[in-house]
Amino acid sequence: MVKVGIVGGTGYTGVELLRLLAGHGGARIEAVTSRKEAGMKVAEMFPSLRGRVDVAFSTPEEANLKGCDVVFFATPHGVAMAQARELLDAGVKVIDLAADFRLKDPAEFQKWYAMEHSCTDLLDEAVYGLAEVNRDAIRAARLIGMAGCYPTSVQLGLLPLLENGQQLIETDTLIADCKSGVSGAGRKAEVGTLFAEAGDNFKAYGVKGHRHSPEINQGLSAIHGAPVTLTFVPHLTPMIRGIHSTIYARIRPEGRGTDFQKLFEDRFAGEAFVDVMPAGSCPETRSVRGSNIARIAVHRPGNGDLLVILVVEDNLVKGASGQAVQVMNLMFGLPETQGLDVVPLLP
């Protein structure tokens, strides 16, 4: 049994880790820290876990994190980078669900997250936690910076088109028009995500620039082996879970003869958590609700030169905690799908 610690168990990615690990079978939750709620049973805050998770929140001091095999950081940005070094030195693997170890360039981190990076020496070692791209590196890693929710969907949607320096699509006119459920904003008390504000309402945000932009561009460029730039426009949708990314890519003359449906199907044939839908499909977010699966459809309207790629994922699972468990499985030699066979909840 993998001994697991969770730092920050009161947010949505924390409770989602608990949901998935409760039914995992190969991992045991040793500690869930929350300075504010220390002493309270986790299941008292989240009654959905009654009878399934018996642990109580503990202070970071009480929690024997160094005795764990792996520690997940389900915390605000900036927490993991302060503790990662000590844990790694103690032989504990670290999986950060926040942004501390996503961006390779500390200047970019500082620009977008408005704080100095306090642990730059680990940035090179940190592996970007997108299993479909970095599976081997993840298996060997001690420290993972998990992919963000939007970036996961966008990178999966463009992976078959950009990998290996292929010249199928233009790489400087890409657009990702993304729509997220409100849980993506986290379990923080804020006016903008109140039910009476975000309900029955739709809006774009972050059009001028969003933190996930540099992450997406870094990831796509790494996949492509050359610079890729994408315009990213996120929108807030009145639903709880789910991301729907609508990606627009212009086909290059070299790409016109490609069978894109086949390209996608071939690329993801061996991937347990990426489902290429039949040609002509429009995947719904609810078709992955609660599960670690991303579903992708690729369209070429009017057989023209624009590809429209539709990607759905559950932002809290494939976009966060489920993918983190997938990564943990890889790091500890467990079956990649262990604990992640939840059938999506529909309706």
Added chain:
Amino acid sequence: MVKVGIVGGTGYTGVELLRLLAGHGGARIEAVTSRKEAGMKVAEMFPSLRGRVDVAFSTPEEANLKGCDVVFFATPHGVAMAQARELLDAGVKVIDLAADFRLKDPAEFQKWYAMEHSCTDLLDEAVYGLAEVNRDAIRAARLIGMAGCYPTSVQLGLLPLLENGQQLIETDTLIADCKSGVSGAGRKAEVGTLFAEAGDNFKAYGVKGHRHSPEINQGLSAIHGAPVTLTFVPHLTPMIRGIHSTIYARIRPEGRGTDFQKLFEDRFAGEAFVDVMPAGSCPETRSVRGSNIARIAVHRPGNGDLLVILVVEDNLVKGASGQAVQVMNLMFGLPETQGLDVVPLLP
């Protein structure tokens, strides 16, 4: 034109007052105070008001509230009682949408609102702002404590049965099972009313005791002229606006021969804002969305001894700001319906 000041314009009852007064025709908004947002145009915070409300938030000091004819308090509990005396002395009428002037007994206020009442000398003078019960007193009043959202619906639903000491129903076994949209909790940053918490979810709350209980019992007892006790169980519903109260009343032997449909229709025949639905109806909250109307249906299942009374209102209009405008109209000799002829928004 009635010169209007609004203290606390950043919450839902504040913006709702602005929506209604923008189209009123007989009132002019002189000042909207918010210490925190002073200087910002109201329509910048609430773009729905662009082109309709040109005023900016001001500090209480800048705002010439004493130059107004009436000041609405759309504030947290405790604010109005600190300022009412000074305004009244300056000849300004005061309409408080919070609870400061609802309960006649300061001990009850302190018990339920966890603060001492700082203005007990005005409690006797204050008129309870439920026009259908206190119309004449409101016309003559300087100071109004507006009825709460739940209490409005429950009192209207029981008014024909209890008025004038009638002995139609038992007065010690009354139950009001009430359901409110999330806007009833206000525009405060709180975890419990986040979209991802309150959405797709239903729960009771305050079963042990809710602030509106003493208000309801005080109001019903005043209507009846004798003590009335009611068990009040509120529930949170995943919708933005609307209250649905399902009220259960046991018919006394003396009441068995009553034509309750006729009783309700007769009682509310002259009321512009209470609509008795045809026999057998189940009113929907959306049928009053955005309007000052309460719709009521009275059922007697199986012709037995239990009455089931259904009441719907928009908690922000008839349950708060619309009713406050209705009261203002009465206080200033305007037509009671002025500015309140909005047709409900359906769907």
Added chain:
Amino acid sequence: MVKVGIVGGTGYTGVELLRLLAGHGGARIEAVTSRKEAGMKVAEMFPSLRGRVDVAFSTPEEANLKGCDVVFFATPHGVAMAQARELLDAGVKVIDLAADFRLKDPAEFQKWYAMEHSCTDLLDEAVYGLAEVNRDAIRAARLIGMAGCYPTSVQLGLLPLLENGQQLIETDTLIADCKSGVSGAGRKAEVGTLFAEAGDNFKAYGVKGHRHSPEINQGLSAIHGAPVTLTFVPHLTPMIRGIHSTIYARIRPEGRGTDFQKLFEDRFAGEAFVDVMPAGSCPETRSVRGSNIARIAVHRPGNGDLLVILVVEDNLVKGASGQAVQVMNLMFGLPETQGLDVVPLLP
């Protein structure tokens, strides 16, 4: 492996059976019938099942239902009673999720379901599928009429108070004010349950009389061993899944000294799927979303003579398909909880 047939797989109870059986481990889906969709893969209609359920819809004629060990009817009322006899004669067990075998009195069935009962000779044999009440009878049964969604929640909420002829509460003034998510109305094309009709809206319905009333009264009377009558008022709530029943019971003088919290805890101590919440709790529907658990809280406001019992369940799981799998487990000697260990999905 139990060989399972499902008649009527295109509705919500059908797809929910498929979700649960896909992860069951002790049952194999042999056939899912739908005359209209015959030939289509189940996962084409419900992409949430892609990769998990490989079967296609078949016509009733093609489906070898007589070769199954058990057949679930997830059909409109009236279908199961036409086919049950033939299946039972072939040695197949039958679990009907509709109402055909719920009511013992065929005249009551005809009154409420507007059709003659065509299989009255099986009504005596049929066991009412509420495991917490009829566990032993279910184990021995060939034919089950599953409890309805509302009746399940109401009966569980009153079970500890009424069992064994106890005289703790009045049995002629009971009230159940119930609120259901919209999936309770089924996956039928109807105007009233469109998103734009049922969204952001709340209403009562069936106040004059609802089909679940006779079922509830029959069930409670059987539990109590004497006639029990309850006023049942259902409401439609803008959420997808979930039932919240608020039950009001007047305490008899004999019951005043009872420790109701303990009574409930003791009664359900051994029940895997009934969770008595700590005193003072208000369970949320989302705390059981997707799971077979009902959570119950019992309140006695002001220590008076009225009990307020709060019950939440997922109407499609404990209120329908999950409970049907629970019953199947009992009928085939499997662990009662097999396939039903889904952790609720929150948020």
Added chain:
Amino acid sequence: MVKVGIVGGTGYTGVELLRLLAGHGGARIEAVTSRKEAGMKVAEMFPSLRGRVDVAFSTPEEANLKGCDVVFFATPHGVAMAQARELLDAGVKVIDLAADFRLKDPAEFQKWYAMEHSCTDLLDEAVYGLAEVNRDAIRAARLIGMAGCYPTSVQLGLLPLLENGQQLIETDTLIADCKSGVSGAGRKAEVGTLFAEAGDNFKAYGVKGHRHSPEINQGLSAIHGAPVTLTFVPHLTPMIRGIHSTIYARIRPEGRGTDFQKLFEDRFAGEAFVDVMPAGSCPETRSVRGSNIARIAVHRPGNGDLLVILVVEDNLVKGASGQAVQVMNLMFGLPETQGLDVVPLLP
């Protein structure tokens, strides 16, 4: 008073016309037809109209439509074209909210609406009902084909960029990623728009081709005076009302020096129903809920060569019935804004 007839009053555009005309002041509803509901009071079907609209549904035969000044068709496609000739000949003006008179090419109509156009001789005369583009022609018209909901938002968003043959943006790479509330699908009993299907869910649809594509391209080309092609991808959003269009336009070298904010502000300065938001804004759909206003923001991320234009409208008001009343006002010489001064309902 303009005498108004409405053909098809049971759908959302019909009831929305009734809501707006109830408070119009310059129009009187003479007849609302519905063969199916003839004899029923309109307010019985839509209790939101109780006390405001007293008319009953009538059959087309009973309704004296030829005695009206104007008849609105709030019907499925194909109805208006069968009746328009006769009404026009009787001197009645016709405003069709469906698609019968939108497309100038009957072959296109037949292709997208799967029916032959039975009234092609009126296609030339019919004026496209988008007041901001065709105001003068509308004033003089007898027959209007109202703009569709999506096309209204897309054309308004691109109007300042394309008018008068300007060469500011590329006209062959335009993309409109549009999101609509569920009421856009109408008040028809269909599985796909049930609350339990469309709620808490997001999906694209019609990616292969949508009826509004030829309308958008026809409209933009007319505005531009040269062919314009746009890729249109609609999405279904779990909200009741509202359209949010995110439009992507590549700036030509000739356009790089343009002050786009000013261009938009200048173009719409005199338009009562188009509100250009301050630079940097992201308009919300709720900011126009219930009102005839479209709000637009124009962004140029990173000061690059891609314009991102955000447009919000209420699909049932500016996208349908409100705009139709606006057009009626123009046709009858009334103030363009009469009856359309509803303040948006927020929250």
